[in-house]
Amino acid sequence: MHSIPGRRLVMALFLIFLLLPIYWLVNMSFKTNAEIVSTMTLWPHAPTLQHYKRIFTDESWYSGYINSLEYVVLNTIISISVALPAAYAFSRYRFLGDKHLFFWLLSNRMAPAAVYALPFFNLYSAIGLFDTPWAVALAHCIFNVPLAVWILEGFVSGVPREIDETAFLDGYSFPRFFIKILVPLIASGIGVAAFFCFMFSWVELLLARTLTSVQAKPIAAIMTRTVSAAGMDWGLLAAAGVLTIIPGALVIWFVRNYIASGFALGRV
């Protein structure tokens, strides 16, 4: 691959631009509130773990992380399992209304969450799922399922059709062919799709906050509690923020070799 002159400098500057605000957040999470408010220091002069300790020992804090992970994982499982057969269908067959259906799905990926916040609230209250991880997991399906179908369709199309035909000639039934042959072949595609589902479910807040009140409240919503009568608890806010970055960073680390092909959505 050929690159442009001065590319090292460009890249370095851009990475610094990306990392500087994150560094500031991390830096702040290790400072005491007195240090944050009184002086401008580039690194914590009196490093403290008090904010992290508070989060890990207070159940109302750490349960937020568990709630968030719960609905993210649920959503990823639902999205991938319903999207797989559909991706196969879109990739291999033509059927009545297929193009319209595909467009309709995609248009849902683009639908603004703000439009759905209130109707979802009504819907999930009515069926008794309000304030459970299921409500958020199902609500996030509206943008994750179309995305998963889109990505997986690209990967399924990359599998030669002769493989299907050979398997059927060998006497594989459709479900057996699907699980034994197709799924292993597009394993990296499933990983990529799962990564995107995880990502968009993890970062979304508006729906997650609207659909929960106490039991299933996500960590991102709990963070707003740091505003109190005594002013902002900046250190605690920063520590909670740092902890929300970590799961994402871990996931990226695991898929780092697939990121490039993943962002091509399997279809460049």
Next chain:
Amino acid sequence: MDKTVNQKAWFLVLPVFLVVAFSAVLPLMTVVNYSMQDTFGNNQFFWNGVGWFKELLDPSTDLGGRFLASLGRNLFFSLVILAIEVPLGIVVALSMPRQGWTVAACLVILALPLLIPWNVVGTIWQIFGRPDIGLLGYVLNHIGLDYNYVSNDIDAWVTVIVMDVWHWTSLVALLCYAGLKSIPEAYYQAAQIDGASRWAVFKAIQLPKMNRVLLIAVLLRFMDSFMIYTEPFVVTGGGPGNSTTFVSIELVKIALGQFDLGKAAALSLVYNLIILIVCWIFYTVMTNAGTERKHQEGAA
């Protein structure tokens, strides 16, 4: 290769159809229902016909004025961030190291902002930009710029735009990088033999290969910036005044703040319609580009 016609494929699509219909069609029906009614609390609803829609599209009313102003702001915002993020994303993608461990390191750092919850992105920039405790605000004020995103409209706008560039340029860059990776080395060798300049290589080889991913990038960025809510809400709360109140912020204010269900529903429908139209345009362009490419490849 042509696909076979098989109506039974609907059975495979059915789960997706049911899941999405459950979370898209049902709520949308409620929205349509509300948009024709007025409520004075106590769950009493009155028929209002197309009244809300008329008001919404008339800039002289309160609702219409607010809607059209936020729509204008939002379109301006989307255009500005596209104008910055797309060229910058291409430049960053072209600047990626060629091989070695630095590739993985760059990819991981690039992807990092994408996996930060949106309100935490807001929090990061809120902290970073504050004149009293934030590095950016502190430095800017000490080199003589009077920067304060809480009270100054322009500063608030700059902060929100820089934040979005920080947050999403990586997506464009990673998409472009994926496109660039698919170019065979032979193309470059051929260009070298022909004595092509750097710019010619970019224009004749790299840009056409990035066409498709760039289209996806523009589509995703336009749509996501058009429905942006959390990040600016955390940083500026839509202020100062109403200067950074985008359509989604306005909508949530009306729906969940004032519980004006009729107005909110009418706004939602118009908002959704705009998105649907833009999405359809992109989809048509994209599928056309796809078939054209197939024809060219078929001819070659």
